[in-house]
Amino acid sequence: MIGKNPLVVPLVEIPIFDYTVFMDTIADLMKDESRHCVAYHVVPLHGKLRFFCCMASDHEKNIVLLSHEQNTSPLPVLPSLTAAHFLFHMYEREIWEQYGIQFIGHPWLKPVRVVEDYPFYSIEGDGVHEVGVGPIHAGIIEPGYFRFSCNGEKVMHLEIQLGFQHRGVEKLFLEKPSGIQRAVLAESIAGDTSVGHSIAHSQLMETLAGIISSPALQCERIIALELERIAVHIGDTAALCTDIAYQFGQVVNEALRTIVINTTQSWCGNRFGKGLVRTGGSYYPLKKDFILLLLANLKEVEERFGQITHEIFTNPSVLSRFEGIGKVSPHQAGMIGAVGMAARSSGVKRDIRWSHPFQAFRKTTYEPVTLHQGDAWARAMLRKLEVEKSIQLIGNLLSGHDFERMPAHPVYELTLPASSFALSLAEGWRGEIMQSAVTDEKGNIMNYKVKDPSFHNWMALTLAVRNQEISDFPLCNKSYNLSYCGHDL
Amino acid sequence: MALSIIKIFPRHGRQYIRDLRKAVIPEGFRGRPVIGKDITPAEEKLALTVCPIAAIQTGPFRLDLGKCEFCMECSFATEGKIRFTNDHRLSTNNRESLIIKVGEDNPIRVDQFMVRKEISSYFRYALKLRQVSAGGDNSTEMELNASGNVNFDMGRYGIEFVASPRHSDGLVITGPISSNMAEALQICYDATPSPKIVVLAGSAAISGGIYENSPVVDRKFLETIKPDLYIPGNPPHPLTFINGILDLTGKK
Numbered sequence: 001m002i003g004k005n006p007l008v009v010p011l012v013e014i015p016i017f018d019y020t021v022f023m024d025t026i027a028d029l030m031k032d033e034s035r036h037c038v039a040y041h042v043v044p045l046h047g048k049l050r051f052f053c054c055m056a057s058d059h060e061k062n063i064v065l066l067s068h069e070q071n072t073s074p075l076p077v078l079p080s081l082t083a084a085h086f087l088f089h090m091y092e093r094e095i096w097e098q099y100g101i102q103f104i105g106h107p108w109l110k111p112v113r114v115v116e117d118y119p120f121y122s123i124e125g126d127g128v129h130e131v132g133v134g135p136i137h138a139g140i141i142e143p144g145y146f147r148f149s150c151n152g153e154k155v156m157h158l159e160i161q162l163g164f165q166h167r168g169v170e171k172l173f174l175e176k177p178s179g180i181q182r183a184v185l186a187e188s189i190a191g192d193t194s195v196g197h198s199i200a201h202s203q204l205m206e207t208l209a210g211i212i213s214s215p216a217l218q219c220e221r222i223i224a225l226e227l228e229r230i231a232v233h234i235g236d237t238a239a240l241c242t243d244i245a246y247q248f249g250q251v252v253n254e255a256l257r258t259i260v261i262n263t264t265q266s267w268c269g270n271r272f273g274k275g276l277v278r279t280g281g282s283y284y285p286l287k288k289d290f291i292l293l294l295l296a297n298l299k300e301v302e303e304r305f306g307q308i309t310h311e312i313f314t315n316p317s318v319l320s321r322f323e324g325i326g327k328v329s330p331h332q333a334g335m336i337g338a339v340g341m342a343a344r345s346s347g348v349k350r351d352i353r354w355s356h357p358f359q360a361f362r363k364t365t366y367e368p369v370t371l372h373q374g375d376a377w378a379r380a381m382l383r384k385l386e387v388e389k390s391i392q393l394i395g396n397l398l399s400g401h402d403f404e405r406m407p408a409h410p411v412y413e414l415t416l417p418a419s420s421f422a423l424s425l426a427e428g429w430r431g432e433i434m435q436s437a438v439t440d441e442k443g444n445i446m447n448y449k450v451k452d453p454s455f456h457n458w459m460a461l462t463l464a465v466r467n468q469e470i471s472d473f474p475l476c477n478k479s480y481n482l483s484y485c486g487h488d489l
Numbered sequence: 490m491a492l493s494i495i496k497i498f499p500r501h502g503r504q505y506i507r508d509l510r511k512a513v514i515p516e517g518f519r520g521r522p523v524i525g526k527d528i529t530p531a532e533e534k535l536a537l538t539v540c541p542i543a544a545i546q547t548g549p550f551r552l553d554l555g556k557c558e559f560c561m562e563c564s565f566a567t568e569g570k571i572r573f574t575n576d577h578r579l580s581t582n583n584r585e586s587l588i589i590k591v592g593e594d595n596p597i598r599v600d601q602f603m604v605r606k607e608i609s610s611y612f613r614y615a616l617k618l619r620q621v622s623a624g625g626d627n628s629t630e631m632e633l634n635a636s637g638n639v640n641f642d643m644g645r646y647g648i649e650f651v652a653s654p655r656h657s658d659g660l661v662i663t664g665p666i667s668s669n670m671a672e673a674l675q676i677c678y679d680a681t682p683s684p685k686i687v688v689l690a691g692s693a694a695i696s697g698g699i700y701e702n703s704p705v706v707d708r709k710f711l712e713t714i715k716p717d718l719y720i721p722g723n724p725p726h727p728l729t730f731i732n733g734i735l736d737l738t739g740k741k
């Protein structure tokens with residue numbers, strides 16, 4: 001079954017393959033190097049386990065949806081997909097953790113979110129030692145456990161154990177069924193991506209319910225999304241400067257980020273855009289006064305960010321700390337199924353805004369920024385270039401639309417189709433966000449699945465620090481700025 | 490290079506907010522709510538139905554800011570009878586004062602009689618805090634970071650986040666306390682030398698918020714420890730945090 005983002009399909013129309021045929025089909029699909037898996041998870045259905053898999057191609061710009069089915073007892077033992085296509089490694093680990101299914105040939109089925117008795121990889125040998133950090137880190141930062149295997153100062157291997165932020169988000173989507181509860185949950189999947197995750201959620205609910213949101217609303221959402229991107233990218237530029245002790249770059253960017261998040265606050269009363277994106281409508285339609293403020297602030301930010309980044313990227317002492325540090329090659333990025341910034345800074349052109357356009361992106365052409373260097377410099381530079389593009393984009397969206405209209409209020413009482421599968425993709429500032437739902441015979445949501453870009457991209461950080469000085473870890477880490485809560489759910 | 494720095498500095502200007510005690514957040518910010526006296530039973534019922542986390546309670550009708558996610562749905566449902574003012578001073582040591590009753594429009598403050606003696610005697614001039622994230626969404630963490638940035642600069646009061654609990658005078662907890670963080674939080678608390686304070690920042694930390702009743706949340710830690718300060722918000726604004734800490738430690 002081939003579809004486009006977002007999609008909703010009756011369950012009966014999704015082909016159920018025999019597992020060997022399923023594997024062959026995946027192998028076939030993977031011949032398109034730009035194809036990657038955006039969803040692979042299990043839904044218990046009619047006493048069986050149904051495995052849904054969505055394969056999206058960056059170039060073909062379509063999504064292939066397929067499935068296979070297994071008995072619950074005895075539990076199946078399946079040949080691993082990871083063995084041939086490494087980008088499945090996280091999905092299979094997650095399925096193994098949640099359903100106890102063994103995948104033969106998977107390099108190591110390790111827990112994803114269970115923290116007890118985690119089996120760490122360890123290296124033995126002369127001069128090899130381990131450095132453990134966490135779960136509480138030195139700073140105001142989320143928890144995770146990092147174990148470095150080092151030879152002297154050099155990192156041979158980093159293993160990242162996550163799950164400490166696990167709070168049961170996906171289950172809560174089922175246990176708290178009101179539209180408002182789900183909206184609040186969606187914006188708390190990752191607080192720094194409130195808008196991104198809320199768009200993915202609203203879009204999913206609207207697709208299921210067959211609601212088509214107005215062009216103005218779609219535009220507003222994208223403006224909010226790009227504001228979020230601008231704010232985080234500038235904040236991260238500040239943080240990157242902090243980590244290389246370049247205080248000038250830090251403070252100037254901190255101040256610019258404040259302007260952007262305060263602009264979001266002027267729009268909706270919250271600096272992170274919480275409450276701004278809702279299903280079917282909005283309580284905060286763009287008003288003339290706000291548009292003027294937005295344009296003025298963005299102009300100010302654009303000019304000052306232009307000046308400071310010129311300073312940053314021509315400063316030899318900055319460049320010598322950024323260039324060549326934490327390199328991830330295009331091959332590695334493709335192999336691990338990196339998404340978003342982690343992919344684009346390593347030469348993989350992958351951006352949902354371009355390949356699987358959603359909301360207002362359906363009516364504009366967005367050309368992604370791609371850099372091939374794959375180092376800390378590329379990840380910093382990508383932020384600069386994306387900030388510039390997003391500011392431009394907001395300008396275009398504002399000039400091309402008439403926002404003076406009666407606002408449609410959010411719709412929380414939705415009638416959903418029975419026995420259907422739905423998928424929604426959006427490109428948050430980190431990258432591809434996936435949310436998906438399955439409804440039962442009565443049209444109630446019986447399964448809700450969330451995937452933050454960090455689910456794949458933590459592996460990129462692991463690869464980035466290999467053979468680096470351990471002292472470069474903070475810089476590498478910051479250059480990705482991955483989400484713990486988004487991963488842990 | 491020097492030339493462009495000269496260009497950048499004047500536009501960067503003076504970023505810090507001069508008086509954090511008097512700073513006002515513009516209208517529209519979701520701060521302390523007020524429930525209008527004229528709210529009708531029908532509107533009360535509406536508010537009760539829309540609230541995603543039972544922050545609205547009845548008998549008598551009230552709003553618990555310790556649970557509230559500031560989603561504004563009750564305000565929209567009652568067409569403004571429940572109104573969120575731009576008053577950002579929400580921090581208190583008295584859990585009771587987070588319960589907003591009909592017709593009340595009183596500032597929320599730290600109750601000085603309830604503050605433990607050692608807090609002002611030890612921490613009035615300097616306070617080092619260790620932050621522990623325990624299952625939240627990271628937005629409160631970002632606002633805590635912002636509290637020390639070039640705009641809010643709480644370091645001017647000697648208030649600072651430090652890396653080790655051994656260097657700290659207390660913990661700032663964010664998130665509902667996930668089961669997976671319960672042990673680490675306890676270890677961190679035990680490693681902090683006494684006297685120490687415990688601050689709960691954000692609705693999730695105060696009450697569990699939207700994650701209340703999740704089977705993978707474990708709030709036992711709070712059964713043994715009495716928090717010294719509650720800082721509501723989703724997330725709390727840096728001004729809410731800083732002013733709360735200043736009130737608690739008795740800083741002018």
Ligand code: SF4
Nearest residue numbers: 540557558560561563
């Ligand atoms: S603003 Fe607070 S009290 Fe009102 S509906 Fe939302 S969570 Fe409930």
